[in-house]
Amino acid sequence: MISRKSERELSYMRDAGRIVALTLQELEKVIRPGVTTGELDALAEAFIRQQGAEPAFKGLYGFPASICASVNEQVVHGIPGPRRLEEGDIISIDVGTVVMGYYGDGAATFAVGKIKKEAKKLLQVTREALNKGIRKAVAGNRLSDISHAVQSYVENHGFSVVRDFVGHGIGAKMHEDPQVPNFGPPGRGPRLETGMTLAIEPMVNAGTYAVKVLRDNWTVVTEDGKLSAHFEHTVAVRDGAAEILTRP
């Protein structure tokens, strides 16, 4: 069942989302060669708690940290640790928070120092694909209009969208109905109604869309070892235009 949130629920989700966005801003300031992903995680957790929220990922399905840190060919769900970022890396940071029992979920991929042109293009296309998807998250559209907008933009630029992992409904739980795939034909699935809240998150690969999961049972990597980028916003469906909840 897809729940529609009341204004009060949305106000909690706006708080949670704002803290997600602020956390990403804080992390962007310190991302540079030499920093470890574990240090980023510690910083994020402290910041989230200082803002009066709880880190949502810690312990969720057994995930051991407050952020997912996925470097280069890692797509999503990378576990923070001793890995040091190097010049030319790209790193996707995924952050989740809880405020008054309501969740916010957002992600962005950052450049570490100077990155190659192809990597820069991958980041731009993924960020814009997210925007294209969000523009379809309006009342009256069908769910797969979002999926189709993301896929066609990405594939027109020569990249591929991951199939095995998808976006999701969000609210009183991190993962609610419906699933929000980043691929598929338009005009399918449930009709969007105002008050539905979705985490839209294109995962875009430079090469093939095939992915595999490493032996830690979390880290998702591209099968061909090529780069992958990931951007995510939590949005509320509205008439006319979606409201982005994960903004500062």
Place this chain on the structure above:
Amino acid sequence: MSVDDRGKPRLGQLVSSRAGRDRGRYYLVYEVISERLVRVVDGIVRRVDNPKEKNTKHLSVYSATAVGVAGKLASGERVTNAEIRYAIAELTGRGSKLHEDG
């Protein structure tokens, strides 16, 4: 944090039977009825006018998908038995042999 959607059959995806008298036979997913139940075709014994219903528990689901077939099925276009047979041969690595046999 994204949702893991692996292991659930999708249109055009390669599967093989794990249980039943058709055990070991390869199929493509022709229709997804629910998370538990799908209709599958192989273009030979089970043709598109008579797909076989299978419980997903009784299928091995592979990561390989017949992309062309999946696209057609998703948009409601007709897929021929020949296309199904060809796609399964390609995905199971029997494609070259198929060509040799003409």
